[in-house]
Amino acid sequence: MTSKQKKLFKKLVQHVGLILFTFIMLYPLLWMVGSSFKESSAVFIDAHKLFPEEWHFSNYVEGWKGFADISFTTFYKNTFIIVTIATIGSILSSTVIAYGFARIQFRFKKTWFAIMMMTMMLPFEMIMIPQYVMFNWFGWVDTYLPLIVPTFFGIPFFIFLILQFMRTIPKELDQAARIDGCNTITIFTRIIVPLVVPAMMTAAIFSFYWRWDDFMAPLLYLQTPTKYPVSLALKLFSDPEAVTNWGAMFAMTTLSLLPIMIIFFIFQRYIVEGISTSGLKG
Structure with a gap:
C-alpha cells in the first residue's frame, strides 16, 4: 500500500468514525422526531424502530390544540414574551x-468583581427559596416579573464574557474619543458597543436558549395555565390520572426545538467569534 493510499484509508476511517459518532449523538433526537409520527400506543411498543411504519401527522394537530381550550399558540406567545424581554x-x-469593570475606575473594583464571579458558583437550589420568599412578598408570584426583572441587573457569565471582549479593544480609542470631546456615555454607545456586538450576540444566543429551555423558574412562579411557557406546557401531557398522548407530546417537543435550532444556525458565526475573541486577552 502506497503512502497516498494509506492517507486515503486513514481519512476514510476518520470520516466513517465521525459519521458513526454523529449518528450516536443524534439518535435520541431522531428517535424523538420519529416518535412524533407514531401512534401513541405504539411509541414504546415499537421503541426499537427509529421511524414508524405508518405516519400519523395528526399528532401535530392534536398536540397544537393544547389543553382546556388553551392551544400552543398561547404557550408560544408567552414564551416569546418572556424570552425576548x-x-x-x-x-x-x-x-x-x-x-x-473594563473602563471605569472606582473603589473596591476588584473586590466587587470577585464577588460577582463567586455568584456564578451558587447553585440555583441555594437561592431558590430565598428568591421565592422575596418575590412572594413583592406580590410577583403568578406573574412574569420574577422571570424578567432579575435579568435587568446583569448576568455574571455574560458580564465576564463581554468584559473579556472589551479588554481586547485598545484604550487608545477611548483617549482619542475624549480628545474629540466625547464623554463616558458617548464612548460607550458610539465606540465600545459597536465593537462588542459579537460578544453581545453570543450572550444573546445563550440567553435565548437558557430562557426558552427554563422549566424550574416557571414551575415555581406561574400558577395560571394561560401564562405557561412551552417548557411548562409540555409537562401537561404527562397526566398520571389520564392516558398520556405520547405522540402529541413528542410532536410538540419537536416543534419546541425549532426556534432554538433556527437561532443557532443563523447566528452561529457570532458564537464562534464572540467566544474565541473573548479569550485572547485576560
Whole structure:
C-alpha cells in the first residue's frame, strides 16, 4: 500500500468514525422526531424502530390544540414574551456592567468583581427559596416579573464574557474619543458597543436558549395555565390520572426545538467569534 493510499484509508476511517459518532449523538433526537409520527400506543411498543411504519401527522394537530381550550399558540406567545424581554434586559445590563469593570475606575473594583464571579458558583437550589420568599412578598408570584426583572441587573457569565471582549479593544480609542470631546456615555454607545456586538450576540444566543429551555423558574412562579411557557406546557401531557398522548407530546417537543435550532444556525458565526475573541486577552 502506497503512502497516498494509506492517507486515503486513514481519512476514510476518520470520516466513517465521525459519521458513526454523529449518528450516536443524534439518535435520541431522531428517535424523538420519529416518535412524533407514531401512534401513541405504539411509541414504546415499537421503541426499537427509529421511524414508524405508518405516519400519523395528526399528532401535530392534536398536540397544537393544547389543553382546556388553551392551544400552543398561547404557550408560544408567552414564551416569546418572556424570552425576548429577558434577553434584552440581560444583554443591556450585562454590557453596561462590563463596561464599568473594563473602563471605569472606582473603589473596591476588584473586590466587587470577585464577588460577582463567586455568584456564578451558587447553585440555583441555594437561592431558590430565598428568591421565592422575596418575590412572594413583592406580590410577583403568578406573574412574569420574577422571570424578567432579575435579568435587568446583569448576568455574571455574560458580564465576564463581554468584559473579556472589551479588554481586547485598545484604550487608545477611548483617549482619542475624549480628545474629540466625547464623554463616558458617548464612548460607550458610539465606540465600545459597536465593537462588542459579537460578544453581545453570543450572550444573546445563550440567553435565548437558557430562557426558552427554563422549566424550574416557571414551575415555581406561574400558577395560571394561560401564562405557561412551552417548557411548562409540555409537562401537561404527562397526566398520571389520564392516558398520556405520547405522540402529541413528542410532536410538540419537536416543534419546541425549532426556534432554538433556527437561532443557532443563523447566528452561529457570532458564537464562534464572540467566544474565541473573548479569550485572547485576560
